[in-house]
Amino acid sequence: MKRMLTPPLLLALLAGCQAAPPSEAQAQTPDGATTAAVAETAQPADTAPAAVANFQGWLSRFRREARAEGIAEATLAQALDGLRYRPRVIELDRSQPEFVRPIWQYLDSAVSSTRVSNGQARLAEHRDTAREMERRYGVPAEVIVAIWGIESNYGGNFGDFSTLEALATLAFEGRRSDFARTELLAALRILEAGDISPERMIGSWAGAMGHTQFIPSSFVAYAVDGDGDGRRDIWGSIPDVMASTAHYLDRAGWQAGEPWGVEVRLPEGFDYARTELSHRLSSAEWAEQGVRTLSGEPLPEFGAASVIVPAGAEGPAFLVGRNFRAILRYNNATSYALAVGVLSDEIAGREGVVQAWPREQQPLSRGQVREMQRLLNERGFEVGAPDGIMGPNTRRGLRAFQGAIGVTPDGFATLTLLQRLRR
Ligand SMILES: [Ca+2]
Numbered sequence: 001m002k003r004m005l006t007p008p009l010l011l012a013l014l015a016g017c018q019a020a021p022p023s024e025a026q027a028q029t030p031d032g033a034t035t036a037a038v039a040e041t042a043q044p045a046d047t048a049p050a051a052v053a054n055f056q057g058w059l060s061r062f063r064r065e066a067r068a069e070g071i072a073e074a075t076l077a078q079a080l081d082g083l084r085y086r087p088r089v090i091e092l093d094r095s096q097p098e099f100v101r102p103i104w105q106y107l108d109s110a111v112s113s114t115r116v117s118n119g120q121a122r123l124a125e126h127r128d129t130a131r132e133m134e135r136r137y138g139v140p141a142e143v144i145v146a147i148w149g150i151e152s153n154y155g156g157n158f159g160d161f162s163t164l165e166a167l168a169t170l171a172f173e174g175r176r177s178d179f180a181r182t183e184l185l186a187a188l189r190i191l192e193a194g195d196i197s198p199e200r201m202i203g204s205w206a207g208a209m210g211h212t213q214f215i216p217s218s219f220v221a222y223a224v225d226g227d228g229d230g231r232r233d234i235w236g237s238i239p240d241v242m243a244s245t246a247h248y249l250d251r252a253g254w255q256a257g258e259p260w261g262v263e264v265r266l267p268e269g270f271d272y273a274r275t276e277l278s279h280r281l282s283s284a285e286w287a288e289q290g291v292r293t294l295s296g297e298p299l300p301e302f303g304a305a306s307v308i309v310p311a312g313a314e315g316p317a318f319l320v321g322r323n324f325r326a327i328l329r330y331n332n333a334t335s336y337a338l339a340v341g342v343l344s345d346e347i348a349g350r351e352g353v354v355q356a357w358p359r360e361q362q363p364l365s366r367g368q369v370r371e372m373q374r375l376l377n378e379r380g381f382e383v384g385a386p387d388g389i390m391g392p393n394t395r396r397g398l399r400a401f402q403g404a405i406g407v408t409p410d411g412f413a414t415l416t417l418l419q420r421l422r423r
Contacts (some may be wrong), residue, residue: 038301051173055085058172062181066188075192079164089169092205093176098365103310103335104357110150110339115315119149119347131241133226137246138256143323144242146344147249147330150212151330155241158211159204163187167207167216183207188214195223195232202235210234211241222248252329253295253322259300260327260341261320263354264307265292272313272410273276274398276392277325277334280304286319294354312412316355362415369394375421376401 063076123130123145130141135279152158164187170180187207191198203209207216212234214223223232227245233240267290281289282301291307293299302321309317318338327337346352364372366388373386374396381404383397395411401411405420 008271008299016275028292051087052085054107055169055172059083061166062168062171062184066185069122069185071185071188072192074226075188079191079198080168081190083162083168084165085172086161086165086169086205088414089205090173093170098367100360100363101364102357102363103338104315104359106335107339107353110335111343111352115153115343116346118154119145119343122148122154123347124244126238129226129242133239133242133246136243136252139246139249139254140344140348141346142348143249143260143327143340144245145347146340147245147327148211148241149343149347150336150339153212158202158213158235159208160202161205162198162318163201163203163207163209163216164198166203166205170207179355180207183216189214192218195219196235200235212244213236214244214248218248219244222251224346248330249323249326250324254326255303255322258302258321258323259336260323260337260344261305261318262300263294263356264317264319265294265355266307266309267291271384272309272408274311275317275410276395277306277308277320277328278392281305283319291319307411308334309410310338311358311361311409312414313408314358314361316353318355364413364415364418368415368418369413372398372418372421375418379421 003103017213035194059080063080066076067073086405104363119142122143126145127141130144133144134141148154164184167184167187171184176178187201190196192199201209202211208214209216209219211267212223214234219232219234222244223234224240224243225232226239226241227237229237231240232244234244239331264286270290281304283302283305286305289301291299299319300321302319305319305321306319306324307319309315320337320341324337325342327340330340342352353379369390370386370388373383373388373394376383376394377386379401381397381400383394390413396411398413398417399409399411401421402411402417407417
C-alpha cells in the first residue's frame with residue numbers, strides 16, 4: 001500500500017524498522033500472498049441487518065459531506081448507489097498476525113526463483129516500455145519490474161475487493177476510519193477525473209489498488225498516464241503501471257545511476273551502534289572504517305549510506321543508500337525494501353544475498369517483544385512504552401543490555417536474549 005510521501009523527520013523515525021515491519025505494513029501484502037488467500041466469500045456470515053442499516057445511514061451522511069466537498073452528484077450516484085458493507089474487510093483488518101516472519105523467510109517467498117524467472121520474462125515482454133520509463137524517470141527497468149513483482153506478483157493478484165466498498169466499510173467501522181474516509185474521498189476524485197470506472201476500481205481489502213497497489217491519495221499524487229491515452233489506468237495498462245511506479249520512486253528521491261545498495265563484509269570489532277538507517281556516511285568514510293564489498297572491489301559511490309544488519313551480526317550486512325530509502329517510501333519495512341533490491345538484482349542477472357541468514361534463530365512474537373521491552377525498561381535500559389515492535393529505541397536499549405552482558409551488541413532480538421533477560 002503506497003502512502004503519501006512523509007516529511008523527512010517522521011521518515012527518519014519510521015525508517016529504522018528492521019525485520020519486523022511497522023503495524024501499518026501488516027495490512028499490506030508485500031508478497032501478494034495475503035490478497036490471494038483472502039478472496040472474498042460470496043455471502044459473509046455476519047451481515048446482521050442492524051449493521052447494514054447503520055452502514056446505509058453512515059453512507060447517506062458521507063454522501064452529503066462528499067457533495068459539500070465538491071464531488072458531483074453523478075459521480076456520487078455512480079460510485080455509491082448500491083454500495084455494500086463488507087464484514088470480511090473488518091475481519092481482515094482485525095486479524096493482525098502475532099508472529100512476524102523472520103526476514104529470511106519473507107525473502108524466500110518474496111524473491112523466490114519463480115518470481116525471479118517470471119520477472120525476467122515480464123521484463124523481456126515489456127522491455128521497450130520499461131526502458132522508456134527508465135529513460136524518463138532514471139529508475140532502472142529491473143527495479144520497476146521488481147516492485148511490480150512484489151506488490152502484485154506482476155499483476156497476478158492485486159486483490160478483488162471493490163476499493164469503494166473496502167474503504168467505505170473501513171471508514172464506517174474500522175480502526176482507521178479517518179484514514180479510510182480520506183482515501184474514499186480521493187477514490188471519488190479519481191472516478192470524477194474519469195481515469196477508471198467504479199467496477200474496475202479494485203484491489204486489496206485495505207484500499208491498495210491495481211498492479212501498483214497505490215492507495216487512492218497516492219494515485220491522485222503520483223499515478224501517471226504512461227501510454228498517453230488520457231487516463232491513468234494502473235489496473236489494465238502496463239505503460240501506466242510502470243510509469244506510475246517509476247514516477248513515485250523519482251518523487252521519493254531516487255538517484256539515477258546509484259545502486260539501491262550492496263552486500264558488504266564488516267571488519268572485526270565493528271561498532272553495531274552504527275547500523276541504523278539514521279546513521280549516514282559516504283562510501284569513502286565507510287571504507288575507511290573497514291567496510292568492504294564481498295568481492296573486494298571498491299564500494300559503489302554513495303553520498304549518504306547506512307550499514308544495516310537486518311538479522312544481526314550473525315547475518316548478512318548491506319550498505320544501502322538514498323535509493324533504498326526511496327523504496328522505503330513505497331512501503332516502510334526494511335524487509336520490503338531489501339526484497340525489492342535483491343529481486344531487481346536477480347532479475348538483472350546479478351547475484352542475490354550471498355552471506356547466510358541465521359536460520360536457526362527463533363523469531364520473537366509480538367508478545368515476546370513486548371515482554372523484552374518491559375524487562376529492558378525494568379533493568380534501566382530505557383526503550384519507551386512496550387509496543388511489540390522492534391524500532392530504533394528498542395534496538396538501542398537491547399544493544400546496551402548486550403554490551404552489559406558481554407555479547408556482540410547488534411540489537412537483534414532473539415529468544416536466547418529474552419531468556420537472559422528473564423533470569
Ligand atoms: Ca493511460
